[in-house]
Amino acid sequence: MNPLLSQLQPYPFERLRQLFASVTPNPAYKPISLGIGEPKHATPPFIQQALSKATLGQPGLAGYPATAGEPALRQACANWLERRYGVVLDAATQVLPVNGSREALFAFAQTVIDPSAQSTVVCSNPFYQIYEGATLLAGATPYFAPSVPERNFAIDWDSVPASVWQNTRLMYVCSPGNPTGAVMPLDEWRKLFEISDRYNIIIASDECYSEIYFGDQAPLGALQAAQQLGRDGYKNLLMFTSLSKRSSVPGLRSGFVAGDADLIKPFLLYRTYHGSAMSPVIQAASIAAWGDEAHVIENRRLYCDKFAKITPMLSQVLDVKLPDAAFYLWAHVGKHCGGSDTLFAQRLLEQYNVTVLPGSYLAREAHGHNPGAGRIRMALVAETAQCQEAALRIQAFIQGGA
Known part of the structure; x- marks a missing residue:
């Protein structure tokens, strides 16, 4: 065991x-x-219809899906990113479909952490529990940065000692946050990117709640923040999102990751052996969902x-x-x-x-x-x-x- x-x-x-x-x-x-x-x-009827049509059509369920996903799905995800955040990505190298953000957030830690290095993974406190489990099973140690209620539950990244950052390989960021609902502003992203550059830390940005917000302005995304700060290529940055909350389809288990192509490539390799391919019919329904905003x-x-x-x-x-x-x-x-x-x-x-x-x-x-x-x-x-x-x-x- x-x-x-x-x-x-x-x-x-x-x-x-x-x-x-x-x-x-x-x-x-x-x-x-x-x-x-x-x-x-x-669940929106058109998504159910797309699922049913794909099941009854060809190839339906008669073929093994590719782990990388169909080109049409990757392009649908890239198109949504451009509409939503104004960022343009290469669908072939910077986008990867996943079976919901939960499994991807877990699997990503197994991809990027060297279990022999006794690394640290930093995340907020409170936090989505998958971050801790992914960290521990990757052979790393979690470090919890506290949220500050007086600052709208902003994470106190300044409280993390330099000695911790020096040993950190991965940072989990959740914006909008679970459970606080707090959205990270551009200045906070600037700080995290500076930390990432200084210590060569990968940022995994969990954005599964990005489409449920209460003000006039949509939450800032990690890739969007990087672009606004002139960080072309999205070095050491991946965003994770899914359809579960956005489209009320938690049973579909469909999402994608996007960002640094140098992170997507090894993540795809890991997933190829892990057996994480998305069903063709789920892919068809996902294409329909990502293509509609109404x-x-x-x-x-x-x-x-x-x-x-x-x-x-x-x-x-x-x-x-x-x-x-x-x-x-x-x-x-x-x-x-x-x-x-x-x-x-x-x-x-x-x-x-x-x-x-x-x-x-x-x-x-x-x-x-x-x-x-x-x-x-x-x-x-x-x-x-x-x-x-x-x-x-x-x-x-x-x-x-x-």
Whole structure:
């Protein structure tokens, strides 16, 4: 058995199941889950039709797909990047389809980290848990840079010592952030690029929430920031994105990575042996999805309407505000339940049958502090009426003396 597996911590949702094992939810209420960030908006019919047509057509499922993906899919991804960010990439060498951003973020660490070098991987804290697992199974050590609530949860990159940067091979960046929803501005990207150049660090930019935002300006992307700063070629930079949130198709498992061709080439080699080719019918549906923006605009409108209604309701009883982007509310529980995020989640489920995720499960104790402690993450992915009902129950829970 791989001894590195013993370093992995239980995934947050496994920890949540353990936390709730002794809890009996109030049967007077129908269960509502705000715990898992799984899009619940309806899948656009044209994507379903493209999937069905490809399944019934030729070659359908009768051939093995190429790991590099069909040229038409790579070009569709490149076309979207140009429309969305104004960046022009070579679809053949700078774009690679993947089976969703999750598996790609994990596999990329296995590609670029030398397990004999005892390298460090830097990421934010709190963070998407795949970053830690990918780091540990690649034989590296994670280093967690804290987020700063007073600065809109910006990551305190300056707190990372030079000695850590010197040993760092890979940096995971998430913008818009999970769970905070914070978007990195150009000045922060400039700082990260300077760090990358100084210490020869690869940046993996996780941008799967980029199309769900609440202001007039779309979130800045890594490749876009690099272009604005005159960094042609995107040295040591890859962005990762997927259709799951953008197009409400989490079951499709489709995304792509783009950027430095010198990183794409070894990543493709790794994936060729790893067996990570995308089904031809998924590729056909993906081409259709990346080529359409009308459904994305409508999806974003639904989220904007939902957050405009739910955020004020919850801000009456919790320390929470509208994020820059993504579909989470990252709330501080204050003095309720003694300030314990886990006790808050237990009692809320017990009394009102609403599930939220304790923030401490999304972070790690680092530098004497867990930045997720005392917070809860609420995924507003269900229909608006269900989210409103959940908000009303949370109000009643807190006003009842939680």
